[in-house]
Amino acid sequence: MEIQVVRGDITACDVDVVVTAANAPLIGGGGVDGAVHRAAGPQLLQALRPLAPCPPGEAVRTPAFGLGPRVRHIVHAVGPRYGVDDPAAELLASAYRVSVRQCDEVGAGSVAFPALSTGAFGYPLFEACQVSVQALRRIETSLRLCLLVAFDERTRKFWERALAA
Ligand code: AR6
Numbered sequence: 001m002e003i004q005v006v007r008g009d010i011t012a013c014d015v016d017v018v019v020t021a022a023n024a025p026l027i028g029g030g031g032v033d034g035a036v037h038r039a040a041g042p043q044l045l046q047a048l049r050p051l052a053p054c055p056p057g058e059a060v061r062t063p064a065f066g067l068g069p070r071v072r073h074i075v076h077a078v079g080p081r082y083g084v085d086d087p088a089a090e091l092l093a094s095a096y097r098v099s100v101r102q103c104d105e106v107g108a109g110s111v112a113f114p115a116l117s118t119g120a121f122g123y124p125l126f127e128a129c130q131v132s133v134q135a136l137r138r139i140e141t142s143l144r145l146c147l148l149v150a151f152d153e154r155t156r157k158f159w160e161r162a163l164a165a
Contacts, residue, residue: 003136003146005159010149011039014070016108019059019099021116022076026052026060032114032151036074041066044074054078056085057094061102075102079117082124092117092128093135100141110145115155129158130165 010018010032020036023029026048028037037044043065051060059077067074077099080091095116103111116132117123136146150156 001136001139001141001143001146003133003148003163005148005150005156005163007150007153007156009035009151010112010114011035011067013112013147013149015110015112015145015147016071017061017073017075017103017106017111018064018067018071019075019077019111019113019116021114021119021121022054022059022078024053024055024078026054026076029120031119033076036067039067040064040074048076051076056080057091057098059095059098059102061106073102073106073108075099075111077116079121079123082117082122088117088123089127089131092123092131096132096135097139100136100139100143100146103143104141108143110147111143112147112149114149114151115159118155125155126158126161129155129162133159133162133165 064071
């Protein structure tokens with residue numbers, strides 16, 4: 001799987017699967033999840049209700065609704081709340097791994113990830129970038145392309161640095 005860092009808004013990505021940074025009750029919120037819910041529309045919340053709760057380190061999958069037809073599925077990954085859900089690094093790596101497994105289950109070729117847990121959930125940015133790159137590199141998958149979508153320049157730099165290591 002090729003891993004590429006790009007700067008931008010994940011709701012504009014041309015991929016089979018968009019991953020969002022969800023919370024355990026799967027009720028939407030701010031940050032990237034807010035943007036994904038706005039783009040997908042209200043059907044998304046309805047589809048999530050029977051799948052909740054989703055514990056940290058896990059992920060669930062729904063159709064893409066308003067994000068389609070370009071995007072086929074949304075994976076709702078729950079990263080750890082830093083300082084609350086432990087062990088944080090293992091839970092964060094697991095959220096990435098389970099998301100990739102969700103992509104493989106539907107035969108996806110491409111996926112876009114946000115920097116899970118690095119906003120409202122408070123995970124230190126550089127460490128989170130390292131954990132995500134290490135986890136994604138070790139995974140066996142039929143995905144061809146994985147976009148790491150940095151919303152700001154700091155995230156882009158740290159992901160590039162983690163990829164170069
Ligand atoms: N595209 C890509 N990345 C984005 C976008 C976007 N449109 N918007 C924000 N980011 P966060 P978390 C970046 O807080 O820390 C929500 O309320 C953002 O700059 O979205 O896992 C959920 O409902 C940051 O780098 O996710 C949960 O309750 C990264 O996405 C909780 O926050 C993650 O920040 C999850 O917290």
